[in-house]
Amino acid sequence: xxxxxxxxxxxxxxxxxxxxxVRALRVYIRQHLQSAGQDxxxxxxxxxxxxxxxxxxxxxxxxxxxxxxxxxxxIDANLRKPALHLAFGLNNDGNGLSDYLxxxxxxxxxxxxxxxxxxxxxxxxxxPWNPAELLSGERMxxxxxxxxxxxxxxxxxxxxxxxxxxxxxxxxxxxxTVLVVRHGRTKRAAxxxxxQYMDQAGVQLLGIAMNQVK
Amino acid sequence: xxxxxxxxxxxxxxxxxxxxxxxxxACATTYYVSKTFVTPVYxxxxxxxxxxxxxxxxxxxxxxxxxxxxxxxxxxxxxxSPKILGDVVTDYPELGLTEDELAKKLEVKVSEKSxxxxxxxxxxxxSRAAGIVNAVSATFIDAIPTLMNLNNVKLLxxxxxxxxxxxxxxxVVMNLLISFVVSLMVAIGVILFLESINDTVRTExxxxxxxxxxxxxxxxxxxxxxxGKPSPKITGRVEEPSYAAFK
Numbered sequence: 054x055x056x057x058x059x060x061x062x063x064x065x066x067x068x069x070x071x072x073x074x075v076r077a078l079r080v081y082i083r084q085h086l087q088s089a090g091q092d093x094x095x096x097x098x099x100x101x102x103x104x105x106x107x108x109x110x111x112x113x114x115x116x117x118x119x120x121x122x123x124x125x126x127x128i129d130a131n132l133r134k135p136a137l138h139l140a141f142g143l144n145n146d147g148n149g150l151s152d153y154l155x156x157x158x159x160x161x162x163x164x165x166x167x168x169x170x171x172x173x174x175x176x177x178x179x180x181p182w183n184p185a186e187l188l189s190g191e192r193m194x195x196x197x198x199x200x201x202x203x204x205x206x207x208x209x210x211x212x213x214x215x216x217x218x219x220x221x222x223x224x225x226x227x228x229x230t231v232l233v234v235r236h237g238r239t240k241r242a243a244x245x246x247x248x249q250y251m252d253q254a255g256v257q258l259l260g261i262a263m264n265q266v267k
Numbered sequence: 268x269x270x271x272x273x274x275x276x277x278x279x280x281x282x283x284x285x286x287x288x289x290x291x292x293a294c295a296t297t298y299y300v301s302k303t304f305v306t307p308v309y310x311x312x313x314x315x316x317x318x319x320x321x322x323x324x325x326x327x328x329x330x331x332x333x334x335x336x337x338x339x340x341x342x343x344x345x346x347x348s349p350k351i352l353g354d355v356v357t358d359y360p361e362l363g364l365t366e367d368e369l370a371k372k373l374e375v376k377v378s379e380k381s382x383x384x385x386x387x388x389x390x391x392x393x394s395r396a397a398g399i400v401n402a403v404s405a406t407f408i409d410a411i412p413t414l415m416n417l418n419n420v421k422l423l424x425x426x427x428x429x430x431x432x433x434x435x436x437x438x439v440v441m442n443l444l445i446s447f448v449v450s451l452m453v454a455i456g457v458i459l460f461l462e463s464i465n466d467t468v469r470t471e472x473x474x475x476x477x478x479x480x481x482x483x484x485x486x487x488x489x490x491x492x493x494x495g496k497p498s499p500k501i502t503g504r505v506e507e508p509s510y511a512a513f514k
Binding site for chain 2: 060062069070071074075077078081082106109110231232234236237238239240241242244245248258259260261262263264265266267
């Protein structure tokens with residue numbers, strides 16, 4: 054199993070098959086947005102359960118978009134088990150999403166630059182006791198609206214859909230979701246359930262990203 | 268979702284090496300076992316003929332024939348009787364057999380409407396099997412005149428002096444062939460079974476069919492090697508076109 058802090062394959066080895074499939078995902082999303090006539094969008098990657106590779110895909114997809122010259126902001130909205138900072142080699146100290154949502158800081162203070170000038174990161178921040186309430190609150194909507202003006206693509210990493218409601222309340226604030234499915238690991242019924250939740254949230258499920266395909 | 272033949276072929280293709288290894292182990296085990304634990308058993312056979320009773324010219328009528336045919340049945344039982352077997356055991360100590368062992372090794376076959384008796388002996392050594400056939404035949408032919416007041420049994424065929432190549436209890440090649448076929452079937456069966464009780468998402472085709480959602484990326488397993496080293500900032504080559512047209 055690849056450690057997350059080694060997982061930015063799009064940056065390290067752009068010619069690899071994995072980086073290629075991330076590019077394919079990027080192209081699909083870009084074309085989807087073009088045909089929808091959106092010039093900026095908030096997209097969430099989620100999965101049925103934990104450990105299916107959301108964080109890895111979000112990070113690589115963000116890097117891939119940044120390579121394309123798009124302004125990207127990637128947010129760790131998995132407040133329960135944050136991991137995105139590991140992929141970018143950051144720590145989860147200081148101001149993060151939960152601190153902003155609690156009103157401890159403003160949006161600009163939470164945004165961190167990365168090694169790529171086109172790519173900014175917002176880490177999860179300290180674990181709150183009420184993540185679902187924070188994510189469904191007004192400040193989250195304001196943040197996303199604000200980021201959409203500044204960035205072309207806003208990517209959200211989220212918690213698993215079946216484990217907690219965080220991803221479901223978040224979904225309705227996004228322009229689309231991609232469901233990450235781990236090949237040979239995710240149960241069919243779990244995928245059905247996750248899709249049902251996304252339909253319920255009234256968000257468009259762009260498609261399934263199959264991960265760890267042998 | 269109904270699986271087509273092609274889907275099954277794909278499943279088997281994916282697990283081909285597992286099947287291969289399984290079959291190889293099964294065949295190797297079979298070979299080892301049949302070489303070390305199974306002692307080959309050889310069979311020797313001979314034939315006796317029961318003549319008509321009154322070999323008088325022209326009187327070879329149906330009655331005589333019937334009588335001799337009926338005799339054949341009795342002769343079979345006489346041959347397997349403790350008397351004959353006991354005589355063989357005492358007269359041929361070189362065989363080194365008890366009466367029970369002899370009875371186990373000896374098989375007498377007669378068919379209806381035939382005057383020929385078939386003797387078959389099986390033993391781990393061919394020469395001993397042949398010896399049993401010869402001994403039983405000779406003892407029987409000697410004993411018949413006193414037992415039945417008839418002298419109408421002759422030796423028709425003696426067992427071959429040469430040892431035949433193949434033992435009768437399955438040659439190694441045959442065992443290997445059987446083990447190959449059986450293990451192949453078992454392996455394929457188990458794999459198809461496991462495949463059918465596995466309720467995870469494993470193919471794009473399935474996913475698209477079930478959920479009505481396109482599969483928009485298939486990210487292969489990333490190994491650490493593939494992930495590469497943290498790249499130096501300047502790689503000295505153009506990574507990708509910039510899609511300027513879309514900006």
